[in-house]
Amino acid sequence: MTIEELEQIAKSVALENAKYDYEVNVCLDLACASQGADKLREALVAAADASGKKVLVRRTGCMGPCSSGPLVRVDPDETLYRHVSNTNADAIVASLGGAPVAELQCDLNEHFDLQTRVVLENAGHIDPEKIDDYISRDGYKALLTALAEMTPNGVVHRITESGLRGRGGGGYPTGLKWGTVAKAGGDLKYVVCNGDEGDPGAFMDRSVMEGDPHRVIEGMAIAAYAVGASKGFIYVRAEYPVAVARLTSALRDARRPGLLGSNISGTTFNFDIEIRLGAGAFVCGEETALIASIEGRRGTPKPRPPYPAVSGLWGKPTLINNVETYANIAPIVRNGGKWFAGMGSERSKGTKVFALTGKITNTGLVEVPMGIKLREIIEVIGGGVPGGHTFKAVQTGGPSGGCIPAELLDLGVSYDALLAAGSIMGSGGMIVMDDTSCMVNVAKFFIEFCMTESCGKCIPCRAGTAQMHTLLTRICEGSATMDDLELLEELCSTVKEASLCGLGQTAPNPVLSTLKYFRNEYIEHILHQRCPAGVCKIETPVADQPAVEVLA
Amino acid sequence: MSEAVDVKTLQINGHEVSALRGQTILQVARENDIDIPTLCHLDGLSDVGACRLCLVEIKGSNKLLPACVATVYEGMEVTTDTERLQKHRKTILELLFAERNHICSVCVSNGHCELQSLAQQEGVTHVRFPYRNPELTVDASHERFTVDHNRCVLCTRCVRVCAEVEGAHVWDVMGRGINSTIITDLNDNWGESSCTRCGKCVQVCPTGALFDKSKIGSDHPKYPDFLPYLNEMREAQ
Amino acid sequence: MSKLKLATVWLDGCSGCHMSFLDMDERLLEVAELVDVVYSPIVDTKEFPDHVDIALVEGAVASVDDEKKIKRIRAHSKLLVAMGDCAVAGNVPSMRNPIGPEAILNRAYIENASAQQQIPCVVVPKLLKVVRPIHEFVKVDVFLPGCPPSADTFHSALVALVTGSPLDVSALTRFGA
Numbered sequence: 006m007t008i009e010e011l012e013q014i015a016k017s018v019a020l021e022n023a024k025y026d027y028e029v030n031v032c033l034d035l036a037c038a039s040q041g042a043d044k045l046r047e048a049l050v051a052a053a054d055a056s057g058k059k060v061l062v063r064r065t066g067c068m069g070p071c072s073s074g075p076l077v078r079v080d081p082d083e084t085l086y087r088h089v090s091n092t093n094a095d096a097i098v099a100s101l102g103g104a105p106v107a108e109l110q111c112d113l114n115e116h117f118d119l120q121t122r123v124v125l126e127n128a129g130h131i132d133p134e135k136i137d138d139y140i141s142r143d144g145y146k147a148l149l150t151a152l153a154e155m156t157p158n159g160v161v162h163r164i165t166e167s168g169l170r171g172r173g174g175g176g177y178p179t180g181l182k183w184g185t186v187a188k189a190g191g192d193l194k195y196v197v198c199n200g201d202e203g204d205p206g207a208f209m210d211r212s213v214m215e216g217d218p219h220r221v222i223e224g225m226a227i228a229a230y231a232v233g234a235s236k237g238f239i240y241v242r243a244e245y246p247v248a249v250a251r252l253t254s255a256l257r258d259a260r261r262p263g264l265l266g267s268n269i270s271g272t273t274f275n276f277d278i279e280i281r282l283g284a285g286a287f288v289c290g291e292e293t294a295l296i297a298s299i300e301g302r303r304g305t306p307k308p309r310p311p312y313p314a315v316s317g318l319w320g321k322p323t324l325i326n327n328v329e330t331y332a333n334i335a336p337i338v339r340n341g342g343k344w345f346a347g348m349g350s351e352r353s354k355g356t357k358v359f360a361l362t363g364k365i366t367n368t369g370l371v372e373v374p375m376g377i378k379l380r381e382i383i384e385v386i387g388g389g390v391p392g393g394h395t396f397k398a399v400q401t402g403g404p405s406g407g408c409i410p411a412e413l414l415d416l417g418v419s420y421d422a423l424l425a426a427g428s429i430m431g432s433g434g435m436i437v438m439d440d441t442s443c444m445v446n447v448a449k450f451f452i453e454f455c456m457t458e459s460c461g462k463c464i465p466c467r468a469g470t471a472q473m474h475t476l477l478t479r480i481c482e483g484s485a486t487m488d489d490l491e492l493l494e495e496l497c498s499t500v501k502e503a504s505l506c507g508l509g510q511t512a513p514n515p516v517l518s519t520l521k522y523f524r525n526e527y528i529e530h531i532l533h534q535r536c537p538a539g540v541c542k543i544e545t546p547v548a549d550q551p552a553v554e555v556l557a
Numbered sequence: 558m559s560e561a562v563d564v565k566t567l568q569i570n571g572h573e574v575s576a577l578r579g580q581t582i583l584q585v586a587r588e589n590d591i592d593i594p595t596l597c598h599l600d601g602l603s604d605v606g607a608c609r610l611c612l613v614e615i616k617g618s619n620k621l622l623p624a625c626v627a628t629v630y631e632g633m634e635v636t637t638d639t640e641r642l643q644k645h646r647k648t649i650l651e652l653l654f655a656e657r658n659h660i661c662s663v664c665v666s667n668g669h670c671e672l673q674s675l676a677q678q679e680g681v682t683h684v685r686f687p688y689r690n691p692e693l694t695v696d697a698s699h700e701r702f703t704v705d706h707n708r709c710v711l712c713t714r715c716v717r718v719c720a721e722v723e724g725a726h727v728w729d730v731m732g733r734g735i736n737s738t739i740i741t742d743l744n745d746n747w748g749e750s751s752c753t754r755c756g757k758c759v760q761v762c763p764t765g766a767l768f769d770k771s772k773i774g775s776d777h778p779k780y781p782d783f784l785p786y787l788n789e790m791r792e793a794q
Numbered sequence: 795m796s797k798l799k800l801a802t803v804w805l806d807g808c809s810g811c812h813m814s815f816l817d818m819d820e821r822l823l824e825v826a827e828l829v830d831v832v833y834s835p836i837v838d839t840k841e842f843p844d845h846v847d848i849a850l851v852e853g854a855v856a857s858v859d860d861e862k863k864i865k866r867i868r869a870h871s872k873l874l875v876a877m878g879d880c881a882v883a884g885n886v887p888s889m890r891n892p893i894g895p896e897a898i899l900n901r902a903y904i905e906n907a908s909a910q911q912q913i914p915c916v917v918v919p920k921l922l923k924v925v926r927p928i929h930e931f932v933k934v935d936v937f938l939p940g941c942p943p944s945a946d947t948f949h950s951a952l953v954a955l956v957t958g959s960p961l962d963v964s965a966l967t968r969f970g971a
Contacts, residue, residue, distance in 0.1 A: 286733065303730065308606035308626045461711065461730070461737030463607045465645075468652035471735040472686045492685055499648040502621055502641075503609045654969075660889055661970025662879055662941035668970070677968035682937040683882050683929060690891035690924065 018141035025061040036071035048094035066216015068129035071369035087111035147338035160231035166342025168354030173327030176420035189322035194234035204403025207434030210328035214248035218255035224331030237278035287458035306506035350376030353419035363437035394439035402431025405511030407518025443540035444523040451515035466509030469500035483534035483543035567633040582624035601784025658707040666765030698748030709766040715758035798847040801833035807853030811878035817945035859919035868932035940971040
């Protein structure tokens with residue numbers, strides 16, 4: 006396939022779409038689908054057919070504000086409807102060409118105004134199972150342009166220039182990683198996409214894989230060209246069956262016109278991708294454990310160095326990036342590194358997708374430029390804390406991250422700022438907590454998560470997280486002493502500094518950050534057997550009963 | 558032209574030492590009589606860097622590196638015995654003692670146990686963490702050997718010696734995190750497994766988790782030193 | 795200067811530590827020069843005194859009675875020494891922890907009893923759910939592991955504690971020694 010052919014396809018899609026006067030896009034992502042978006046779509050199709058109007062009803066990936074679902078957007082007016090049920094289908098179709106259905110209209114202008122959509126640019130606009138839809142929005146143009154006009158080095162240079170950093174959590178400069186793999190010797194190299202999204206409350210990668218699978222494939226293909234790899238793996242957790250199905254069909258659709266396979270676009274570049282399913286181990290998101298898992302071995306991490314870029318899958322140089330990182334590649338290649346570097350903050354470029362969850366009005370998926378203030382994300386985009394409660398903290402970075410308190414809400418979101426605040430960017434989960442959340446209990450929840458997800462290989466993580474959990478349980482039950490707290494802090498330092506992989510090294514973060522900002526809550530539990538948020542059930546100590554004298 | 562011998566000069570605890578390219582910090586330290594405590598490492602087996610006792614500090618880096626797998630480089634400055642490292646080592650040993658039911662006084666390996674010696678060496682006189690006291694099994698189904706999971710520290714030496722040296726791969730690890738446990742075959746009884754009865758696992762086990770039934774009640778030292786010799790002889794062939 | 799007041803206590807242990815203590819033999823005379831034994835299984839006093847300088851505690855805390863005792867001991871002793879593995883780590887008494895006290899009592903007093911099958915409940919103190927070392931209940935100043943610590947260990951440690959000279963426990967003894 007050539008660029009001309011791509012343009013031909015785009016043109017024919019445009020012609021096809023031009024036959025319709027209206028496009029009714031129905032979000033069929035998990036959140037909307039679980040509220041009956043499937044039936045809604047059928048009802049809309051039926052209503053459109055009955056009305057005789059020229060209406061294209063399209064299913065799309067996640068539109069963002071999941072808590073308002075099921076969502077429907079009518080184009081060209083860009084009218085967004087929320088909480089639509091199949092009984093509203095007739096009204097919506099009837100309104101086409103006239104005034105919108107007022108009671109369903111969704112006023113989320115502020116919500117969208119602060120967002121910048123790069124990764125999610127197609128979400129809500131294309132049918133994820135139609136490769137032509139993707140192509141009609143400049144899909145695969147970046148890959149073919151790179152193959153036709155750029156050297157592999159040129160691609161690496163462009164990514165370096167963009168300042169893109171790994172979106173999986175660590176924030177390692179992507180261009181640097183690519184350059185290392187490109188320089189590594191050997192004729193067999195691998196490109197791996199890490200889709201083992203496992204943080205509680207995070208679903209950015211799932212939405213991208215389900216809503217725009219070709220974007221990930223294109224990003225991987227460009228990466229493979231840049232680093233000289235011929236084989237790719239997408240590692241997806243088996244808990245994401247829709248993502249697996251969409252990726253599988255997308256791979257098939259990309260192979261058919263020769264966008265994957267041998268001699269892509271008439272060049273000597275060969276590349277194909279296989280899907281590997283994760284079996285539910287959180288630690289397999291760690292790159293060396295992920296490699297072991299793909300190789301068919303027990304998913305446990307290995308000490309680095311050697312880094313996968315030098316010795317990865319089956320000992321070969323391997324490039325591992327996260328879903329969102331790959332999703333950024335095509336736009337960067339298309340629009341240039343400088344364009345991307347123009348967004349964001351000093352050392353964190355571009356945009357970041359966050360999954361807003363917890364005690365917040367607009368839960369869902371948002372994409373914001375780096376450097377935006379946390380306050381803007383939570384109060385404006387997220388719509389603030391509902392129910393008259395007050396904001397207490399936002400947890401970023403999942404079990405590896407920390408809790409950021411209200412006084413730091415004016416922090417600009419970047420890798421370095423979040424790290425300095427005792428948290429991390431992570432993959433993009435953002436859990437908002439209000440005054441009904443007990444921070445000790447929150448820390449205990451995350452430690453319990455790390456304890457059960459520890460692979461058990463190294464002692465600090467295996468036994469240390471278990472002991473941390475025991476100590477935190479004591480605190481929550483009101484039976485701990487100040488010595489226990491001291492022991493907990495000491496244990497945190499050993500688990501953090503001595504653990505083998507990222508899971509253990511970051512596991513204490515939720516405890517350390519809550520201790521840093523909410524120490525008084527710990528003290529209340531310990532000294533006064535009181536849970537300020539009223540979450541922990543502390544049994545009031547039974548007054549010491551005079552023990553029956555016994556003969557010893 | 559033969560490749561020139563690539564020699565690296567580095568410092569360990571302030572002493573200038575020389576090493577060959579590719580050598581680990583642990584190898585170089587031991588060649589120079591500098592002690593670094595280890596538990597999962599055993600000469601003759603691959604290294605996994607799991608016990609974290611051999612962590613050392615490298616000047617210029619905040620990260621602690623496992624000496625058993627970290628290789629030397631020119632000008633490296635290694636410290637093996639800082640207060641920070643000692644603190645972590647003690648904590649790690651305490652975590653091990655609290656993890657399972659290590660009752661030294663009734664153990665076949667009392668007096669010959671690496672965990673026990675390490676505790677003494679690192680000055681662990683008590684365990685600050687609450688004992689977990691898990692209910693674990695003892696498998697005595699094998700005609701010659703017994704595995705007592707109460708004493709296992711999950712160093713995986715048995716797993717490695719069985720796979721790498723004996724070539725049988727009878728042992729492996731099952732489960733995750735604190736529930737990890739070593740198993741024979743697919744969690745079958747040892748006596749009914751594909752065990753070749755070579756006994757290497759018993760000899761490399763650092764504690765009394767794997768022991769020889771015929772030695773119960775008597776002194777039960779273990780002899781893992783056969784490994785480097787065996788490997789050398791095999792390579793010579 | 796008056797002699798320091800020494801107490802030795804026997805909680806849930808086998809008394810082996812006390813035996814080892816007595817194994818100091820002729821050195822006991824030397825120790826007697828340094829301390830007065832004010833409370834011990836080997837002297838007549840029935841009540842733990844109000845003012846003790848050094849308390850050596852053998853045994854783990856296994857019953858409500860042990861718990862009461864260790865708290866009184868702590869409150870009335872300047873220096874509390876955990877003597878032997880049971881006091882330091884739980885040791886043999888703690889081997890019942892994974893299966894619980896009910897199972898143990900059942901096996902001992904019902905299943906294996908040929909006559910009068912009943913679990914004693916009057917006279918003897920109630921068992922705690924888990925046997926724990928004494929430092930999980932009270933602050934311990936010195937730990938002397940060993941099963942039992944040797945007479946030499948006792949001698950060196952006591953002399954060091956009484957004279958205030960430095961004490962390197964790990965050089966003297968270890969778990970299971």
